[in-house]
Amino acid sequence: MFLIFGLPLLGLVCAVILNKLFPRAKFRGYDILPFFFIYACHLISLKQSKPEFLPYGFFFFFILVIILTIAEAIKNKNIALDKIMREIWNYLTVNTIFWYIGLMFMLI
Numbered sequence: 325m326f327l328i329f330g331l332p333l334l335g336l337v338c339a340v341i342l343n344k345l346f347p348r349a350k351f352r353g354y355d356i357l358p359f360f361f362i363y364a365c366h367l368i369s370l371k372q373s374k375p376e377f378l379p380y381g382f383f384f385f386f387i388l389v390i391i392l393t394i395a396e397a398i399k400n401k402n403i404a405l406d407k408i409m410r411e412i413w414n415y416l417t418v419n420t421i422f423w424y425i426g427l428m429f430m431l432i
Contacts, residue, residue, distance in 0.1 A: 328367050328431075332424060335360025354417055358383075361420035368427040382423070386416050 338360075339353030362383055369375065389412060397403040 325371070328364055328371065331360045331364040331367075332357075355413060358413075358416050358420045361424045365420070365424055365427055368424075368431055372427075372431060382419070386412070 335357045338356055342349075342351075342353035342356065362380070366380070390409070393408050393412060394405065397405040397408060
């Protein structure tokens with residue numbers, strides 16, 4: 325139960341530390357949050373005795389989206405790949421946070 329609450333907090337602390345250490349980097353501290361939140365969602369799924377493939381299924385779906393985006397960017401050649409990757413990664417970050425919050429409500 326400690327890891328369900330501790331992992332997202334640890335991810336947030338790591339994000340703040342990364343932002344302080346590398347203020348001018350292209351990546352942001354919150355870019356690492358999906359790794360912490362996906363595993364926390366996995367632990368909540370185990371606690372509820374729900375199918376535990378859900379967090380990883382979402383992560384693999386995201387990887388599929390990245391592959392399709394790269395293929396489309398290569399085919400059309402006028403799409404900025406780094407901009408698209410940044411938007412997709414931000415989408416993953418927001419979705420994992422909302423997914424975690426939703427699973428927390430279901431846990432209560």
